[in-house]
Amino acid sequence: MTRHIGPGRPRALDLYCCQGGASAGLAAAGYDVTGVDKDPQPRYPFRFVQADALAYLRQLITTGEIHEYVLVTASPPCQRRTKCQKIRGREHPALIAPTRALLQATGLPYVIENVPPEGEDDDPLINPVELCGAMFPGLHTYRHRHFESNLPLAVPVHPVHEKPTVKMGRPVEPGQWYHAVGNFSGVGYIRDDLGVPWMNRDGLRECIPPVFAEYIGRQLWDRVTRYSGRAALRTAA
Numbered sequence: 001m002t003r004h005i006g007p008g009r010p011r012a013l014d015l016y017c018c019q020g021g022a023s024a025g026l027a028a029a030g031y032d033v034t035g036v037d038k039d040p041q042p043r044y045p046f047r048f049v050q051a052d053a054l055a056y057l058r059q060l061i062t063t064g065e066i067h068e069y070v071l072v073t074a075s076p077p078c079q080r081r082t083k084c085q086k087i088r089g090r091e092h093p094a095l096i097a098p099t100r101a102l103l104q105a106t107g108l109p110y111v112i113e114n115v116p117p118e119g120e121d122d123d124p125l126i127n128p129v130e131l132c133g134a135m136f137p138g139l140h141t142y143r144h145r146h147f148e149s150n151l152p153l154a155v156p157v158h159p160v161h162e163k164p165t166v167k168m169g170r171p172v173e174p175g176q177w178y179h180a181v182g183n184f185s186g187v188g189y190i191r192d193d194l195g196v197p198w199m200n201r202d203g204l205r206e207c208i209p210p211v212f213a214e215y216i217g218r219q220l221w222d223r224v225t226r227y228s229g230r231a232a233l234r235t236a237a
Protein backbone atom coordinates (compact mmCIF):
# COMPACT_ATOMS: atom_id res chain seq x y z
CA MET A 1 0.00 0.00 0.00
CA THR A 2 1.34 3.42 -0.86
CA ARG A 3 0.21 6.20 1.39
CA HIS A 4 -0.70 9.54 -0.05
CA ILE A 5 0.50 12.79 1.39
CA GLY A 6 -2.66 14.46 2.64
CA PRO A 7 -3.18 17.94 3.99
CA GLY A 8 -0.88 17.34 6.94
CA ARG A 9 2.76 16.42 7.18
CA PRO A 10 3.99 12.89 7.89
CA ARG A 11 4.66 12.44 11.57
CA ALA A 12 8.01 11.55 13.15
CA LEU A 13 8.49 10.45 16.75
CA ASP A 14 11.81 11.59 18.27
CA LEU A 15 12.69 9.57 21.40
CA TYR A 16 15.21 10.98 23.92
CA CYS A 17 14.62 14.40 22.34
CA CYS A 18 16.30 16.67 24.96
CA GLN A 19 16.03 20.29 23.71
CA GLY A 20 15.38 19.24 20.15
CA GLY A 21 18.45 19.25 17.90
CA ALA A 22 17.40 16.14 16.01
CA SER A 23 13.74 17.19 16.10
CA ALA A 24 14.56 20.57 14.54
CA GLY A 25 16.31 18.84 11.65
CA LEU A 26 13.38 16.50 11.09
CA ALA A 27 11.00 19.48 11.14
CA ALA A 28 13.19 21.28 8.59
CA ALA A 29 12.99 18.17 6.40
CA GLY A 30 9.19 18.43 6.48
CA TYR A 31 8.06 16.11 9.29
CA ASP A 32 5.54 16.94 11.99
CA VAL A 33 7.61 16.01 15.05
CA THR A 34 6.68 14.81 18.52
CA GLY A 35 9.48 14.55 21.09
CA VAL A 36 9.70 12.29 24.12
CA ASP A 37 12.05 12.79 27.07
CA LYS A 38 12.02 11.60 30.67
CA ASP A 39 12.83 15.10 31.91
CA PRO A 40 10.76 18.25 31.44
CA GLN A 41 12.08 20.10 28.39
CA PRO A 42 10.56 23.60 28.55
CA ARG A 43 12.81 24.77 25.71
CA TYR A 44 11.78 21.98 23.36
CA PRO A 45 10.04 23.76 20.44
CA PHE A 46 7.67 21.02 19.18
CA ARG A 47 4.90 18.79 20.56
CA PHE A 48 6.35 17.16 23.67
CA VAL A 49 5.58 14.14 25.85
CA GLN A 50 7.37 13.72 29.17
CA ALA A 51 7.76 9.96 29.60
CA ASP A 52 10.21 7.12 29.75
CA ALA A 53 10.96 6.51 26.07
CA LEU A 54 10.77 2.72 26.28
CA ALA A 55 7.51 2.69 28.26
CA TYR A 56 5.95 5.24 25.93
CA LEU A 57 6.98 3.41 22.78
CA ARG A 58 5.71 0.12 24.22
CA GLN A 59 2.38 1.78 24.92
CA LEU A 60 2.12 3.17 21.38
CA ILE A 61 2.81 -0.29 19.96
CA THR A 62 0.22 -1.91 22.24
CA THR A 63 -2.50 0.58 21.38
CA GLY A 64 -1.63 0.73 17.68
CA GLU A 65 -1.10 4.50 17.92
CA ILE A 66 2.43 3.99 16.62
CA HIS A 67 0.87 3.76 13.17
CA GLU A 68 0.22 7.50 13.29
CA TYR A 69 3.95 7.84 12.63
CA VAL A 70 6.03 7.16 9.55
CA LEU A 71 9.46 7.36 11.20
CA VAL A 72 10.86 6.89 14.71
CA THR A 73 14.22 8.33 15.70
CA ALA A 74 16.04 7.75 18.98
CA SER A 75 19.09 9.29 20.68
CA PRO A 76 19.61 7.20 23.81
CA PRO A 77 22.18 8.84 26.09
CA CYS A 78 25.73 7.75 25.39
CA GLN A 79 26.64 4.53 27.09
CA ARG A 80 29.20 3.47 29.63
CA ARG A 81 32.86 3.64 28.57
CA THR A 82 32.33 6.37 25.97
CA LYS A 83 34.25 9.61 26.11
CA CYS A 84 31.20 11.72 26.98
CA GLN A 85 30.36 9.34 29.78
CA LYS A 86 33.77 9.80 31.32
CA ILE A 87 33.61 13.57 30.95
CA ARG A 88 30.23 13.84 32.63
CA GLY A 89 31.03 11.21 35.24
CA ARG A 90 27.46 9.89 35.07
CA GLU A 91 26.12 6.39 34.87
CA HIS A 92 23.47 5.60 32.28
CA PRO A 93 21.76 2.27 31.84
CA ALA A 94 22.45 0.61 28.50
CA LEU A 95 19.45 1.81 26.53
CA ILE A 96 20.42 1.13 22.93
CA ALA A 97 19.61 -2.59 22.79
CA PRO A 98 16.15 -2.34 24.42
CA THR A 99 15.38 0.72 22.30
CA ARG A 100 16.34 -1.14 19.12
CA ALA A 101 14.18 -4.14 20.09
CA LEU A 102 11.13 -1.92 20.48
CA LEU A 103 11.89 0.04 17.32
CA GLN A 104 12.02 -3.24 15.42
CA ALA A 105 8.70 -4.21 16.98
CA THR A 106 7.07 -1.08 15.52
CA GLY A 107 7.68 -2.36 11.99
CA LEU A 108 8.43 1.26 11.01
CA PRO A 109 11.55 2.81 9.55
CA TYR A 110 13.81 3.90 12.41
CA VAL A 111 17.10 5.67 13.06
CA ILE A 112 19.21 5.39 16.23
CA GLU A 113 21.89 8.01 16.85
CA ASN A 114 24.86 7.76 19.19
CA VAL A 115 28.35 9.13 19.73
CA PRO A 116 31.17 7.13 18.13
CA PRO A 117 32.83 4.65 20.52
CA GLU A 118 36.15 5.56 22.02
CA GLY A 119 39.35 3.74 21.10
CA GLU A 120 38.98 -0.02 20.88
CA ASP A 121 35.43 -0.07 22.23
CA ASP A 122 32.82 -1.78 20.08
CA ASP A 123 30.18 0.38 18.48
CA PRO A 124 26.84 -0.44 20.12
CA LEU A 125 25.12 0.49 16.84
CA ILE A 126 24.73 -2.04 14.01
CA ASN A 127 26.40 -1.06 10.71
CA PRO A 128 26.29 2.65 11.54
CA VAL A 129 27.19 5.47 9.18
CA GLU A 130 29.07 8.52 10.45
CA LEU A 131 28.26 12.17 9.91
CA CYS A 132 30.81 14.92 10.57
CA GLY A 133 30.28 18.69 10.75
CA ALA A 134 32.87 19.19 8.01
CA MET A 135 30.39 17.58 5.58
CA PHE A 136 28.01 20.53 6.12
CA PRO A 137 29.15 23.96 4.90
CA GLY A 138 28.47 26.61 7.54
CA LEU A 139 29.13 24.43 10.58
CA HIS A 140 32.30 25.04 12.59
CA THR A 141 32.43 21.85 14.67
CA TYR A 142 33.26 18.27 13.75
CA ARG A 143 30.81 16.70 16.26
CA HIS A 144 30.89 13.16 14.85
CA ARG A 145 27.73 11.12 15.31
CA HIS A 146 26.83 7.57 14.29
CA PHE A 147 23.48 6.55 12.85
CA GLU A 148 21.94 3.10 12.55
CA SER A 149 18.81 2.50 10.50
CA ASN A 150 16.74 -0.36 9.13
CA LEU A 151 16.84 1.51 5.80
CA PRO A 152 20.08 2.09 3.88
CA LEU A 153 21.70 5.45 4.62
CA ALA A 154 24.14 7.14 2.25
CA VAL A 155 26.69 9.59 3.62
CA PRO A 156 29.20 11.94 1.98
CA VAL A 157 32.90 11.08 1.86
CA HIS A 158 34.45 12.02 5.22
CA PRO A 159 36.45 15.23 4.65
CA VAL A 160 39.98 15.70 5.98
CA HIS A 161 39.91 17.70 9.23
CA GLU A 162 41.77 20.84 8.26
CA LYS A 163 40.69 23.23 11.00
CA PRO A 164 42.26 23.36 14.44
CA THR A 165 39.82 23.01 17.34
CA VAL A 166 39.76 25.25 20.38
CA LYS A 167 41.16 23.91 23.66
CA MET A 168 38.52 22.95 26.24
CA GLY A 169 37.04 25.98 28.04
CA ARG A 170 38.93 28.59 25.94
CA PRO A 171 37.13 31.17 23.79
CA VAL A 172 37.01 30.32 20.09
CA GLU A 173 39.60 32.33 18.14
CA PRO A 174 39.23 33.19 14.45
CA GLY A 175 40.05 30.16 12.32
CA GLN A 176 39.35 27.66 15.10
CA TRP A 177 36.49 25.18 15.32
CA TYR A 178 34.70 24.48 18.60
CA HIS A 179 33.85 21.48 20.79
CA ALA A 180 30.60 22.08 22.71
CA VAL A 181 31.54 19.64 25.47
CA GLY A 182 32.29 20.05 29.17
CA ASN A 183 32.41 23.64 30.36
CA PHE A 184 32.65 25.25 26.93
CA SER A 185 32.67 28.99 26.15
CA GLY A 186 30.72 30.86 23.49
CA VAL A 187 27.11 29.75 24.02
CA GLY A 188 25.77 32.54 21.77
CA TYR A 189 28.19 31.79 18.95
CA ILE A 190 27.48 28.05 19.11
CA ARG A 191 23.70 28.56 19.15
CA ASP A 192 24.03 30.62 15.97
CA ASP A 193 26.39 28.17 14.34
CA LEU A 194 24.17 25.14 14.99
CA GLY A 195 20.96 27.09 14.29
CA VAL A 196 19.36 26.37 17.70
CA PRO A 197 18.68 29.80 19.28
CA TRP A 198 16.29 28.31 21.91
CA MET A 199 18.89 26.06 23.55
CA ASN A 200 20.87 26.62 26.72
CA ARG A 201 24.33 25.22 27.42
CA ASP A 202 22.97 21.80 28.43
CA GLY A 203 21.02 21.47 25.20
CA LEU A 204 24.02 22.52 23.11
CA ARG A 205 26.21 19.97 24.84
CA GLU A 206 23.77 17.14 24.09
CA CYS A 207 22.35 17.97 20.69
CA ILE A 208 23.17 16.77 17.25
CA PRO A 209 23.41 19.59 14.71
CA PRO A 210 19.93 19.86 13.19
CA VAL A 211 21.48 19.69 9.71
CA PHE A 212 22.52 16.08 10.45
CA ALA A 213 18.92 15.03 11.12
CA GLU A 214 17.64 17.13 8.23
CA TYR A 215 20.05 15.36 5.90
CA ILE A 216 18.83 11.95 7.06
CA GLY A 217 15.17 12.97 7.16
CA ARG A 218 15.28 14.25 3.58
CA GLN A 219 17.14 11.18 2.41
CA LEU A 220 14.50 8.86 3.91
CA TRP A 221 11.51 10.98 2.92
CA ASP A 222 10.41 9.10 -0.19
CA ARG A 223 10.87 5.72 1.42
CA VAL A 224 9.14 6.49 4.72
CA THR A 225 6.19 8.28 3.15
CA ARG A 226 5.62 5.31 0.87
CA TYR A 227 6.08 2.85 3.69
CA SER A 228 3.53 0.04 3.58
CA GLY A 229 2.23 0.52 7.11
CA ARG A 230 -0.97 2.08 8.33
CA ALA A 231 0.48 5.37 9.47
CA ALA A 232 -1.94 8.23 9.30
CA LEU A 233 -1.00 11.69 8.24
CA ARG A 234 -1.89 14.26 10.76
CA THR A 235 -3.87 17.26 9.57
CA ALA A 236 -2.18 20.57 10.18
CA ALA A 237 -2.59 21.61 13.80
Ligand SMILES: C[S@@+](CC[C@H](N)C(=O)[O-])C[C@H]1O[C@@H](n2cnc3c(N)ncnc32)[C@H](O)[C@@H]1O
Binding pocket: 015, 016, 017, 018, 019, 020, 021, 022, 023, 036, 037, 038, 039, 051, 052, 053, 054, 075, 076, 077, 078, 203, 206, 207, 208, 209
Ligand atom coordinates in the same frame (compact mmCIF):
# COMPACT_ATOMS: atom_id res chain seq x y z
C1 LIG B 1 21.90 12.80 24.06
S1 LIG B 1 20.42 13.56 24.63
C2 LIG B 1 19.50 13.67 23.12
C3 LIG B 1 19.88 14.86 22.24
C4 LIG B 1 18.89 15.14 21.14
N1 LIG B 1 18.82 14.06 20.19
C5 LIG B 1 19.24 16.42 20.40
O1 LIG B 1 19.67 16.31 19.23
O2 LIG B 1 19.07 17.51 20.95
C6 LIG B 1 19.64 12.24 25.51
C7 LIG B 1 18.33 12.60 26.22
O3 LIG B 1 17.76 11.36 26.67
C8 LIG B 1 17.00 11.64 27.82
N2 LIG B 1 16.73 10.36 28.48
C9 LIG B 1 17.59 9.57 29.18
N3 LIG B 1 16.97 8.44 29.56
C10 LIG B 1 15.70 8.51 29.10
C11 LIG B 1 14.58 7.64 29.15
N4 LIG B 1 14.64 6.45 29.79
N5 LIG B 1 13.44 8.01 28.53
C12 LIG B 1 13.35 9.22 27.90
N6 LIG B 1 14.39 10.08 27.82
C13 LIG B 1 15.54 9.73 28.41
C14 LIG B 1 17.84 12.62 28.60
O4 LIG B 1 17.02 13.34 29.51
C15 LIG B 1 18.44 13.48 27.46
O5 LIG B 1 17.65 14.63 27.29
